[in-house]
Amino acid sequence: MYDVSEIRRDFPILSREVNGKPLVYLDNGASAQKPQVVxxxxxxxxxxxxxxxxxxxxxxxxxxxxxxxxxxxxxxxxxxxxxxxxxxxxxxxxxxxxxxxxxxxxxxxxxxxxxxxxxxxxxxxxxxxxxxxxxxxxxxxxxxxxxxxxxxxxxxxxxxxxxxxxxxxxxxxxxxxxxxxxxxxxxxxxxxxxxxxxxxxxxxxxxxxxxxxxxxxxxxxxxxxxxxxxxxxxxxxxxxxxxxxxxxxxxxxxxxxxxxxxxxxxxxxxxxxxxxxxxxxxxxxxxxxxxxxxLGMENIAAHEASVAAYAKARMEGLNWLQVQGHAPGKAAIFSFTLEGAAHAHDISTILDKKGVAVRAGHHCAGPLMDHLGVSATCRASFGLYNTEQEVDALIDALELAHELFA
The missing domain is CATH 3.40.640.10 (Type I PLP-dependent aspartate aminotransferase-like (Major domain))
Known part of the structure; x- marks a missing residue:
């Protein structure tokens, strides 16, 4: 059985708070956290x-x-x-x-x-x-x-x-x-x-x-x-x-x-x-x-696919959120911008105030940014320890950002 709550206990940093909020670490695409055994x-x-x-x-x-x-x-x-x-x-x-x-x-x-x-x-x-x-x-x-x-x-x-x-x-x-x-x-x-x-x-x-x-x-x-x-x-x-x-x-x-x-x-x-x-x-x-x-890579893939499906469904309910990339079978990585003039760095700063860690910038992918016609995006990248509750925390933080920048 893939018990994500048990797995999370293997990662000491996931129990800490950031800005008085439980850490929601969604910057795994940049670098993942380390289990206690490592x-x-x-x-x-x-x-x-x-x-x-x-x-x-x-x-x-x-x-x-x-x-x-x-x-x-x-x-x-x-x-x-x-x-x-x-x-x-x-x-x-x-x-x-x-x-x-x-x-x-x-x-x-x-x-x-x-x-x-x-x-x-x-x-x-x-x-x-x-x-x-x-x-x-x-x-x-x-x-x-x-x-x-x-x-x-x-x-x-x-x-x-x-x-x-x-x-x-x-x-x-x-x-x-x-x-x-x-x-x-x-x-x-x-x-x-x-x-x-x-x-x-x-x-x-x-x-x-x-x-x-x-x-x-x-x-x-x-x-x-x-x-x-x-x-x-x-x-x-x-x-x-x-x-x-x-x-x-x-x-x-x-x-x-x-x-x-x-x-x-x-x-x-x-x-x-x-x-x-x-x-x-x-x-x-x-x-x-x-x-x-x-843990089993097949089990990790199945867990992340489930979280990704949930995140995709929640994000589709936000008509002011522009998500880049909808390829079939995509991994649990979501790059996005908000409608209007809000810069990705400003969005990520608001999310950080809610304890949600995402990446903002060009993600070392300049040719792709040129192709997409954007200078930067925010990116939420999920890992083996992330949960649907953390998706909800991300959505709540995004809604706050939208209110502030609308």
Missing amino acids: IDAVTRGYAEEYANVHRGLHFLSNLATEKYEAVRGTVARFLGARDEEEVVFTSGTTEGINLVAYSWAMPRLEPGDEIILSVMEHHANVVPWHFLRERQGVVIKWVDVDATGALDPQQVIDAIGPKTKLIAITHLSNVLGTVVDVKTICAAARQRGVAVLIDGSQSAVHMPVNVEEIGCDFYAITGHKLYGPSGSGAIWIRKERMDEMRPFMGGGDMIREVHKDSVTYADPPMKFEAGTPGIVQQIGLGVALDYLMD
């Missing part, structure tokens, strides 16, 4: 078990290394990957995408080669490709969403041409909540010899993910959205792509031997993990993923 793991990691990993021969180093490396297998299980050696630890999705841009794309793409993006992409999946556009003459091809915010996979497939080398696409929009049919896109891309990178920052939090079934080449996740520590994350890289990649950063841990006139690199994944890593952060990520898998 907090305990991080505290224990620093207070009782800390040492640098790899190469150390003493007890604490061996313990830290064992716990740190065990997370690689945890990530592989979470993503449905067959081989944990295809998991590279990163500080988050941003580093993972930049790793692919510098290690795989930069040495392979020539002027005129194309990268396909959707208009929904987060800046982390836009700016690295602009680097290649500026520095190497790579062409970025954009695919739009329809009026509901849905992305037709056939449009992405139709955009593939003889010069297309990579499709870099989100699995779930952080603004619209749109779920993308990445499996269909990957199947067509593979037939044409085109690599596919998937930004899984949002999707991996809300639904089961199996990279083998999806058929992608790269799949990036970020720990702080997965109820784990900030500064943690990973990217799954298909082995044949990994073999095509040069090192991203140089330093300790990613080498086998260094001499005055030569260097030999370690085998992947260590080849891509230079320097002292986020040891405790990654251990905390492993605990967070175990927590999610114990």
Whole structure:
């Protein structure tokens, strides 16, 4: 049984008040709160078990290394990957995408080669490709969403041409909540010899993910959205792509031997993990993923779908609320504005006075804001611990904002 009241007790911060009101935390799309088991793991990691990993021969180093490396297998299980050696630890999705841009794309793409993006992409999946556009003459091809915010996979497939080398696409929009049919896109891309990178920052939090079934080449996740520590994350890289990649950063841990006139690199994944890593952060990520898998991603998805349906019904009763994105099967993410001149920042400030935490701004999605014709929106993004009562609190706060700005 999925007992949300019991689950909420796992998250200490949810019992606090903000501005004299019970905290209603609806900013999960930016960063999720942490369960006590993750907090305990991080505290224990620093207070009782800390040492640098790899190469150390003493007890604490061996313990830290064992716990740190065990997370690689945890990530592989979470993503449905067959081989944990295809998991590279990163500080988050941003580093993972930049790793692919510098290690795989930069040495392979020539002027005129194309990268396909959707208009929904987060800046982390836009700016690295602009680097290649500026520095190497790579062409970025954009695919739009329809009026509901849905992305037709056939449009992405139709955009593939003889010069297309990579499709870099989100699995779930952080603004619209749109779920993308990445499996269909990957199947067509593979037939044409085109690599596919998937930004899984949002999707991996809300639904089961199996990279083998999806058929992608790269799949990036970020720990702080997965109820784990900030500064943690990973990217799954298909082995044949990994073999095509040069090192991203140089330093300790990613080498086998260094001499005055030569260097030999370690085998992947260590080849891509230079320097002292986020040891405790990654251990905390492993605990967070175990927590999610114990709850069951199918159960989490079902709970969030129920809350999303309730939120959608409540919002549809507010004719002065403009919600962006109505794609079928969208996740529990709602971006909205109020009629009139109220700015998203002003709206979020009023909501905060009622203890309701939402995000306001462009959500690191400038191309999508341009496409929608808005400069900013408020965003309520729900997680595994949110409830229908919190939806009601959001609606009450929105009604207050409407009264003040009408």
